[in-house]
Amino acid sequence: MPNARPVPTVRRRRLGEALRRYRHNAGLTLDTAAEAMGWLGPKLSRIENASAHIRPTEVAELLRVYEITDSEVVDALEGLAKDARKQGWWQTYSGIVAPAYADYISLESDADCVREFAPLLVPGLLQTAAYARETVAAHATTRTPDEVAALAEVRLARQSVLTRPERPLKVWAIIGEAVLHQRFAARPNTMRDQLRRLLDAAEMPNVTVQVMQLDVTPHPGGAGGFSLVGFPGPMPDVVLLENLIGAAYVEGVDEVQVFADAFERIIAAALSPDDSLALIAQMEERHRK
Numbered sequence: 001m002p003n004a005r006p007v008p009t010v011r012r013r014r015l016g017e018a019l020r021r022y023r024h025n026a027g028l029t030l031d032t033a034a035e036a037m038g039w040l041g042p043k044l045s046r047i048e049n050a051s052a053h054i055r056p057t058e059v060a061e062l063l064r065v066y067e068i069t070d071s072e073v074v075d076a077l078e079g080l081a082k083d084a085r086k087q088g089w090w091q092t093y094s095g096i097v098a099p100a101y102a103d104y105i106s107l108e109s110d111a112d113c114v115r116e117f118a119p120l121l122v123p124g125l126l127q128t129a130a131y132a133r134e135t136v137a138a139h140a141t142t143r144t145p146d147e148v149a150a151l152a153e154v155r156l157a158r159q160s161v162l163t164r165p166e167r168p169l170k171v172w173a174i175i176g177e178a179v180l181h182q183r184f185a186a187r188p189n190t191m192r193d194q195l196r197r198l199l200d201a202a203e204m205p206n207v208t209v210q211v212m213q214l215d216v217t218p219h220p221g222g223a224g225g226f227s228l229v230g231f232p233g234p235m236p237d238v239v240l241l242e243n244l245i246g247a248a249y250v251e252g253v254d255e256v257q258v259f260a261d262a263f264e265r266i267i268a269a270a271l272s273p274d275d276s277l278a279l280i281a282q283m284e285e286r287h288r289k
Helices: 009-025 030-037 041-048 056-065 071-083 089-093 099-110 129-139 145-162 177-181 190-202 253-269 273-288
Strands: 113-118 170-176 207-212 226-230 238-243 246-250
Touching: 009 041, 009 056, 009 071, 009 099, 030 041, 030 056, 056 071, 089 099, 089 145, 099 145, 099 238, 099 246, 113 253, 129 145, 129 190, 170 177, 170 253, 177 207, 177 273, 190 207, 190 273, 207 253, 207 273, 226 253, 238 253, 246 253
Parallel strands: 113 170, 170 207
Antiparallel strands: 113 226, 226 238, 238 246
16 A cells, blocks of 8 residues: 655644644734744744644744743643654555544544544444444445455554553543444344444443433434544643544634533433443343344
8 A cells, every 4th residue: 555654734733723822822923922933923823824843842942932831731742743743553554544534543542532422333443343344335435345444454453542551542432322223234243243342342441331322312412423532731632523525623622612511411411331331231132142
């Protein structure tokens, strides 16, 4: 497969947005801040707009201009600058994985937690190989069989974040009950094995699974599914919204908070984790009969 080296622009966007926010908080214009760095205004504008790279040492110097001395903030933003061009394992699939999806995988690799409301599909981090192949084939309608196989491989490879030695990713998945009733005519054991996978995953200390019942009262999740990606330290969260032709990100702090508040209400509307696992176990048992 082609191995191009696209810049993981989502890291640059997060860094640029953070630097812009701290500049505004410091009451500085682009020109004033750039002059303090010995730059022209357009250079700082390009950095904030994620169209130019900034070295980690320059990040630290710029934050001093903004009178930011919190070591946690400085270390986090220096780390983003350092990793802006870092290539991950997914880059070997660069001819297959769309840029927005590659961005998401890089977010996932940096993240501390993912909170996902999944009304239509088992979240990718909790899928079996067979379920991944079947659902990728169903949704990637313009892809060749080889590309479908590669995308399924990518989906499974992403799951390594759940068991990484340092900071295993915390996942809180709320799954629509309708998802658990899916049928795969050509491979009838697919759903049984997927239900077992959910039960096994929920035994991990960093994974929580809830089910949103079919007869639940209206809640914010009625507007559609989303993934809320959280990061350690001072970095703001990011929301992913997906559809058949790609993905979109919500990155503004106030806008992301809308989804965070909605997720809390979705948690309250869903079955408790214990009751959810009991329901999944009952359904898995029925598949065995």
